[in-house]
Amino acid sequence: MTGVTRHVPLRRCVGCGRQRPQAELVRLAAVPDEGIVVDRDQRRGGRGAYLCPDSKCVKRALARGSIPRALRTPGSGAAWAERILGAGT
Numbered sequence: 001m002t003g004v005t006r007h008v009p010l011r012r013c014v015g016c017g018r019q020r021p022q023a024e025l026v027r028l029a030a031v032p033d034e035g036i037v038v039d040r041d042q043r044r045g046g047r048g049a050y051l052c053p054d055s056k057c058v059k060r061a062l063a064r065g066s067i068p069r070a071l072r073t074p075g076s077g078a079a080w081a082e083r084i085l086g087a088g089t
């Protein structure tokens, strides 16, 4: 170990607008035929949007329609939000 800080890719949460290391964020991707999916492994191609794994950010993004805007995909409901927040309630 050298103590040199390795470069960490930062991404902006579309909910709160804060920049955080990509690994701390949840990636959403617009996938043809599937719509907006939660890209847990961050391996999907295409346009992506990032959110803190925080219900406040998810709800804020949902209320603002930030995800469809960031992904440039129409409407498409809120199934992705339920997937982040945990299905059920």
Ligand SMILES: [Zn+2]
Binding pocket: 013, 014, 015, 016, 017, 018, 051, 052, 054, 057
């Ligand atoms: Zn956030």
